[in-house]
Amino acid sequence: MLNVADAGAIKEITSARSKWPKPVEQYTLVLQFGRNIVATEGDEWKKHRKLANPAFSEPNNKLVWDEAVRITTDMIDNVWENREVVEVDHAVDITLQIALLIIGSAGFGRKISFAEDLKIPPGHNMSFKDALHIVSTDMILPTVLPAWSLNLTQRLRNVRTAMADLSKYMQEMIDERRNAEKKPERHDLFSSLLDANMAEAEGNESRLEDSELIGNIFIFLLAGHETTAHTLCFTLGLLALYQDQQEILYQHIVSILPDKRLPTYEDMSSLSYVLAVFYETLRLFPPVATIPKKSAEDTTLVTTNNAGEKIIVPVPKGASVTLHTPGLHYNPRYWKDPYEFRPQRFMEDWPRDAxxxxxxxARSCIGRRFSETESLAILAVLMARYRVETKEEPQFAGETFDQRRERLLKVKAGITSTSVVARNSSAELSVGSLLFGTFMKRPLEFRWIFRHLD
Ligand code: HEM
Known part of the structure; x- marks a missing residue:
């Protein structure tokens, strides 16, 4: 088994897909949602990717942006009610909710907001929003637990019901779109996937079965929801710790939006420092820490040793090869002061292959632009209006900056890396893993802009 943290060797692996395929046998658990883009290889994977590609389009990105702005503003106006100070136990509570509403809307085509959409239509056991929420939180449980155990607790029964309900909602959406005489123009991932599929001739091998369509959309939810939400949570944690960086970010945002209007999709390319903050978070806390590949033939990889000398590593056929993201991201050969939080490095010439x-x-994340778009929109709206700080708690009064950083940014490896969720400080103290945040309102003038826009 090889762990690879050499940028050149990694590039060699990622650019020769058939020589370094994905070990799909490690992904059989996620096949239970239906055959899908993540868990397949070869021609079958190509079929999924070809149909999924057009869904991640420019109109979809614009939809993601608009929805992210709408949902974040909805939260500030209607959940936080523009309060001066908002205290939250854990920043992930915010980021998971926002990301869920965005994927509900720009992914599934169901416009939902914080307060609405709790109706349970006939034939269903829960609202679309509840089904989406439960599935996004717990969908992994039925994949790792034996079938006989899924009736044992209320939580497991709920997730089973939610998955069945969400599949039913999706089947209804498929039937509705298939049978509609006039299809409204829609750019959510699901509608676009359906349209691309319907454009393939009936009986054609490249057409996906309904179960595969549903499998893919479940996978978009699994792959895209927590990754983005937890990265944003780490971003907020870092900004709370590094107030000077937060100030630079704030000044950048207001320099792009001096009139204090809400950002539009066209502003995205100008919000370069927001992207730099997001990238620096992803460098420090990559949600996917190991990317598995295997060697399809006897071959070699070239790297350099600590003395800078070239070395050739033999790789036998069938060897397990792991692209080690943190190893690469913290490699001082590519990154100066790799442990530092310094978004500025992404404003300069930076090592893209590292x-x-x-x-x-070819197998890189299909949702990259989706994730970047939603993250930039959320941060641009939120950080222009609120400052995030860590809550001062007496029990942590004596800690140093490094101790605080370690406590707040503790990582737990799950399916993807997550920031540790802890709600109650005293109960969880021994874990030392709290991410408490206090959102301080930006000066009154920013609240005024909200009123004005309303
Ligand atoms: C910060 C956010 C994200 C990160 C860090 C991330 C990371 C990754 C990585 C590392 C892979 C390759 C996995 C492998 O080879 O096993 C991947 C693949 C994938 N991602 Fe993402 N992702 C993110 C957001 C999203 C979003 C928002 C979506 C969808 C809405 C998405 C959908 C997918 C899909 C479908 C694949 C499989 C692509 C294929 O095999 O052709 N991801 N992602």
Whole structure:
């Protein structure tokens, strides 16, 4: 088994897909949602990717942006009610909710907001929003637990019901779109996937079965929801710790939006420092820490040793090869002061091959632009209006900056890396893993802009 943290060797692997395929046998658990883009290889994977590609389009990105702005503003206006100070136990509570509403809307085509959409239509056991929420939180449980155990607790029964309900909602959406005489123009991932599939001739091998369509959309939810939400949570944690960086970010945002209007999709390319902050978070906390590949033939990889000498590593056929994202991202050969939080490095000439949060080559993340778009929109809206700080708690009064950083940014490896969720400080103290945040309102003038826009 090889762990690879050499940018050149990684590039060689990601750019020769058939020589370094994905070990799909490690992904059989996610096949239970239906055959899908993540868990397949070869021609079958190509079929999924070809149909999924057009869904991640420019109109979809614009939809993602608009929805992210709408949902974040909805939260500030209607959940936080523009309060001066908002205290939250864990920043992930915010980021998971926002990301869920965005994927509900720009992914599944169901416009939902914080307060609405709790109706349970006939034939269903829960609302679309609840089904989506439960599935996104717990969908992994039925994949790792034996079938006989899925009736044992209320939580497991709920996730089973939610998955069945969400599949039913999706089947209804498929039937509705298939049978509609006039299809409204829609750019959510699901509608576009359906349209691309319907454009393939009936009986054609490249057409996906309904179960595969549903499998893929479940996978978009699994692959895209927590990764983005937890990265944003780490971003907020870092900004809370590094107030000077937060101030630079704030000044950047208001320099792009001096009139304090809400950002539009066209502003995205100008919000370069926001992207730099997001990238620096992904460099420090890549949600996908290991990317598995295997060697399809006897071959070699070239790397350099600590003395800078070239060395050739033999790789036998069938060897397990892991692209080690943190190893690459913290490699001082590519990154100066790799442990420092310094978004500015992404404003300069940076080593693109040494940045792999979304993997690389043909099998790189199809949702990269989706994730970047939603993250930039959320941060641009939120950080223009609120300052995030860590809550001062007496029990942590004596800690140093490094101790605080370690406590707040503790990582737990799950399916993807997550920031540790802890709600109650005293109960969880021994874990030392709290990410408490206090959102301080930006000066009154920013609240005024909200009123004005309303
Ligand atoms: C910060 C956010 C994200 C990160 C760090 C991330 C990372 C990754 C990585 C490392 C891979 C390659 C995995 C492998 O080879 O096993 C991947 C693949 C994938 N991602 Fe993402 N992702 C993110 C967001 C999203 C979003 C928002 C979506 C969808 C809405 C998405 C959908 C997918 C899909 C479908 C694949 C499989 C692509 C294929 O095999 O052709 N991801 N992602």
């Amino acid at each position: 940045f792999l949060p979304f993997s690389g080559g």
